[in-house]
Amino acid sequence: MADVWLRGVSKSFGDIAAIRDLQLHISDGEFVVLLGPTGAGKTTTLRLIAGLERPEKGTIHIAGRDATALPPAARDVAFVFQQYSLYPHLSVFENLAFPLRSPARKMSEPEIRARVEEVARLVRIHHKLDNRSTKLSGGEMQRVAIGRALVRKPAIYLMDEPLSSLDAKLRAELRLELKRIQTELGATVLYVTHDQIEAMTMADRIGILADGVLVQIGTPKAIYTEPANLHVAARLGQPAINLLPVGLLPDAEAPTGTKTIGARTEHLTIESSANGHADGTVDWVEHLGDQNHLHVTVKDKKLITLTDTDTPLKKGDQVTIRLRNPLFFDGAGNRIQGG
Amino acid sequence: MAEIRVENLKKDFGSFIAVQDSNFVVADGEFFVMLGPSGCGKTTTLRMIAGLELPTGGRILLDGEDVTMRRARERDIAFVFQLFALYPHMNVRKNIGFPLLAQGMPAAEIKRNVEEVARLLRIDHLLNKPVSGLAGGDRQRVALGRAIVRRPKCFLMDEPLGTLDTEFRDLMVHDLRDLHNRIHATTVYVTHDQMEAMSMADKIAVMNHGVIEQFGTPQEIYDRPATMFVADFIGSPPMNFLKFDGGIEKGARQIVVQGASVSVPEVREDVAPGGMALGVRPEHIRFDDNSKLRGSVYGAEYLGTTQIVAVETADGIIKARVPAELSVRMGDTVGLALNGARLSLFEQASGRAIRTSVHDGGNHG
Numbered sequence: 170m171a172d173v174w175l176r177g178v179s180k181s182f183g184d185i186a187a188i189r190d191l192q193l194h195i196s197d198g199e200f201v202v203l204l205g206p207t208g209a210g211k212t213t214t215l216r217l218i219a220g221l222e223r224p225e226k227g228t229i230h231i232a233g234r235d236a237t238a239l240p241p242a243a244r245d246v247a248f249v250f251q252q253y254s255l256y257p258h259l260s261v262f263e264n265l266a267f268p269l270r271s272p273a274r275k276m277s278e279p280e281i282r283a284r285v286e287e288v289a290r291l292v293r294i295h296h297k298l299d300n301r302s303t304k305l306s307g308g309e310m311q312r313v314a315i316g317r318a319l320v321r322k323p324a325i326y327l328m329d330e331p332l333s334s335l336d337a338k339l340r341a342e343l344r345l346e347l348k349r350i351q352t353e354l355g356a357t358v359l360y361v362t363h364d365q366i367e368a369m370t371m372a373d374r375i376g377i378l379a380d381g382v383l384v385q386i387g388t389p390k391a392i393y394t395e396p397a398n399l400h401v402a403a404r405l406g407q408p409a410i411n412l413l414p415v416g417l418l419p420d421a422e423a424p425t426g427t428k429t430i431g432a433r434t435e436h437l438t439i440e441s442s443a444n445g446h447a448d449g450t451v452d453w454v455e456h457l458g459d460q461n462h463l464h465v466t467v468k469d470k471k472l473i474t475l476t477d478t479d480t481p482l483k484k485g486d487q488v489t490i491r492l493r494n495p496l497f498f499d500g501a502g503n504r505i506q507g508g
Numbered sequence: 509m510a511e512i513r514v515e516n517l518k519k520d521f522g523s524f525i526a527v528q529d530s531n532f533v534v535a536d537g538e539f540f541v542m543l544g545p546s547g548c549g550k551t552t553t554l555r556m557i558a559g560l561e562l563p564t565g566g567r568i569l570l571d572g573e574d575v576t577m578r579r580a581r582e583r584d585i586a587f588v589f590q591l592f593a594l595y596p597h598m599n600v601r602k603n604i605g606f607p608l609l610a611q612g613m614p615a616a617e618i619k620r621n622v623e624e625v626a627r628l629l630r631i632d633h634l635l636n637k638p639v640s641g642l643a644g645g646d647r648q649r650v651a652l653g654r655a656i657v658r659r660p661k662c663f664l665m666d667e668p669l670g671t672l673d674t675e676f677r678d679l680m681v682h683d684l685r686d687l688h689n690r691i692h693a694t695t696v697y698v699t700h701d702q703m704e705a706m707s708m709a710d711k712i713a714v715m716n717h718g719v720i721e722q723f724g725t726p727q728e729i730y731d732r733p734a735t736m737f738v739a740d741f742i743g744s745p746p747m748n749f750l751k752f753d754g755g756i757e758k759g760a761r762q763i764v765v766q767g768a769s770v771s772v773p774e775v776r777e778d779v780a781p782g783g784m785a786l787g788v789r790p791e792h793i794r795f796d797d798n799s800k801l802r803g804s805v806y807g808a809e810y811l812g813t814t815q816i817v818a819v820e821t822a823d824g825i826i827k828a829r830v831p832a833e834l835s836v837r838m839g840d841t842v843g844l845a846l847n848g849a850r851l852s853l854f855e856q857a858s859g860r861a862i863r864t865s866v867h868d869g870g871n872h873g
Binding site: 336337338341344345348349352363364365366369370371389390393405406407409433434435453455456457458459460475 | 742744745790807
């Protein structure tokens, strides 16, 4: 395992700038997730590191070595794609062993067997080594695909939405497994996704990509609690952060220059109005089982927050709303620090 | 608008039974969701209501009228497939008005109807724009507008949001429910996504292998699952099961799992000895050093306000939802305290829920 440095990397396709002046350092043993919508430049970044694309500007160092001009095979990276792409005519064992059988490696058969068995245990597929790869469930196939990347010990694993083709339950299971495996191996991983839950739950650091620009990078907690601007604030959190014009609600001691107030559940106190004064009206209590979403209208704005499942509030109730240390943003959408 | 009544509905394809003896009523103006994994029979049921598939047995009544053998176009329903398919060369107005034009409605009437629907969906300012330039959310609203402009008796929707990105899907779920709150059209919606079902439905039927395992409001299904299948299918993460052996007597308020005594809602039936399971939702678990139910932290997933902590116990992984501020490290040993008022009990063999005070007491506890 090793670290990866991207310095001033730019890449365009025709007139479209896919990546603009990207600075990104992934430390040895770190799990970095790039989060952004389709077209943000996530996959292009992976392909640049893998050597499947060449940057117009900037350098890429892998394990201290300048890899900018190296062909893919010389870069020592392993790629996991969204689709399983297993060899259907081979057994699970042979699928896992395949990368080790490359003539360049000269691994002995007992060495291969030992390594495959070790990885199969790691991805919990060791009981099915002799199965045909087509006789597996979707989750098992994706474990094999991840395992096939893991049998090698490259400088970095590059993962392109490897869980997005799975159903919700399996995704939740493999999220936990992938993080555990990465921690156990001390692997360096760059993982891209548009799913905020995957980013929040697996990353050591999340990089928020928008239109080819790395807008902010930090721990999940830092990105969630200290977003640099409105764009980042809106990317994380369920329900999404409420963005309200300044002055809509009382009590917020907004610093000068504030245009928008960002309020998550933890920034709001909502209570039944007692003394005739009300800030808003409950439109709807959405029961989601483990938690409720409370939908409140304040003038012409809608607010959504989490609430306890046994909340006494109901549709039509008048409520008072207080802000507690919310986030403040200026007219350009940037956060005003220390507000 | 209409009530849909399904009585003893059956469908086989040769020796394969797709739907076994289904019974349910969708009340006038209700948003009803059929939820289940692929192959459970939900789409087949929907297609029978639509008239695209004929049942092998049973009846379908639309507003009291038997339509079981009636052709699809004689049923006055609108079937919505994947939203998003718009005619790219037409503007918003023409896209929404198309079904009315196809019916031969006079131009002035089409104009009135289209404008009314556009106001309802809050896209009236976009009527003369080409659809190609629209943002994703607005495109979906146009597709919805085209589906509702005919004002049929009911809407049938088959995984209409299936192909969308998560962020977008959340938006559309709220839009769909919001629209329903304004027009109250009887809706039957099929999905395998429990979050969609929980967010939108007035009533849910959870299906598995052609059988309705439970029919009820989202909260009933979440709080009082009728079977282990339902308990496991709903919730993210789903209900945890702690297995134990033994019989249970009516009136019991304690059980023993993994050597720890646990308070449970009062049992209201006698259960013969056998394999049992204690069901606990992740949000009903707290960390408590005094608890005898112990395990080691296997992983933690940060979610902002809360986190999901996976704990490896003698009986496998148990997931707890705890505040995000709580600091946990992999490998730490923790005790688990369960909220006794909110637990479920099941018979492992049949998967059936054992009757307790939770079932008799409605929502309390």
